[in-house]
Amino acid sequence: MIEIINGNGSFPCLIVCDHASAHIPPALSGLGLAPGCDTLHIALDLGIEPVVRMLSAALDAPAVLTGQSRLVLDTNRWIADSQSIPESSDGVLIPGNICLSEADRMDRQERYFWPFHAAVAEQWAAMRARHANPAFFALHSCTRQLALGSMRTMDGGTIWHEDSGFARMLAQSLGDQFGLTIADNAPYSGIGGGSFTLDYHCWSSGKPACGFEIVNDLIAEEAGRRQWAGYLAAGLRSVLQ
Template sequence: MSASEELLATGEGPLLMPGEPPPYALVERPAARPALLVCDHASARIPAALGTLGLAPADLADHIALDIGAAAVARRLGERLGLPVVLAEYSRLVVDCNRRLDDPTAFPEQVDGRRVPGNQGLDAAARSRRAEEIYWPYHHAVRDQLRRLEALAAAPALIAIHSFTPVYEGRARAWQAGILWDKDPRIAQPLMAALRSRVGLVVGDNEPYSGRHPADFTVDHHAEAEGLPHVGIELRQDLVTTANGVEQWSGLLADVLEPILDDPELYLHWSG
């Protein structure tokens, strides 16, 4: 480990400096429906105290640092459906807000074959500092928004927006979108059916990632464990890198989600 890596690996001093953005962005609005949008991997931002984690600018603009296009889709979808949105403001490379903290990929030392120098050999204090200043404030914001929505329904819905790279580990991915879920089908199944009814769309059922995977922390922790209706939506990144793509996909998702979210029977605790 180099001298600079040794410095980053320790947990001395505050992580976020005055003038830096808070750990999450909150788009508040009077909710038209009792549902919340979240985006765990919305940003590639690294706290100034961590420099660039030893990575090149090209790495920080790539999918290893954020879910490209996901934040823009989440914000626009929130506008279309009249929903609040919570977005993580720091990169998944600093701490992955969609992982358990004891998961090795929560503080990834390597991603897609690329070494992350600033994450090598992190001590407990360094991990704790990232968790306390970024990870938990984000999750507390998600929790607080869901509690606020309980004024509208006993069991508000949680919708997580992600994106995936068209090629991963040398393999092309044919899906334009993937729907992630585990036991509760109330949003996932009608959403998949509606999307698949559109000509030419290839929609994955727990592809390219699975909602049954234990790494899917945000939905598991805030919704599935509480019996709230939920779904994870993955969009292929090459389809949402432009303003036109964001408009197209946020519009499509709004069209298919609206009738699902307008069903009052949705907002009951799942006991299946």
């Protein structure tokens, strides 16, 4: 189920979380995955769902969260992307996604992709009606290391495509206030369609919009999650107010 938190929140920023849940609907028989895969980063952005809840409460800001695993369907990818419904992820095969028919793919899109983006669009329209210049903030977590890739030394990173202003002001605020190392458009770039959610809801809107990745070992425990909710609340207040 899609979840909307604090829908009438007063802070002029909509928080969106594409990868909040590891839930796989019972009808999909666990996608044929081995037990324990739902605790891995391939299934969801580890640690981010409680950070979103804490941040929403701290700011009094609305938030929209997905209700299913990105292994069922990734709401932050274009539906034509082969990884929209991945057959493997970080070296793990996903049997329930292999050789899906076009009808099966369209069924998942109708069940999970379009309803989520309709909910985001509704909340974003309401926010634009309430505020002259609201912001759109898509929150994620990333791994310290992906497969055999190099170690990421950053604490977090921004994601942007059309306009870097909001992202770079937020990064500077977090660095100045808390000494955090925030990478620019990393570890994933939003340029060229790297973030469906940002582009679909914000392209050409003229509104401040960016994504943000927290390295997930920093939010593995409750204390780190509360700390990061505080960091982001302070950073967003300083930039948007």
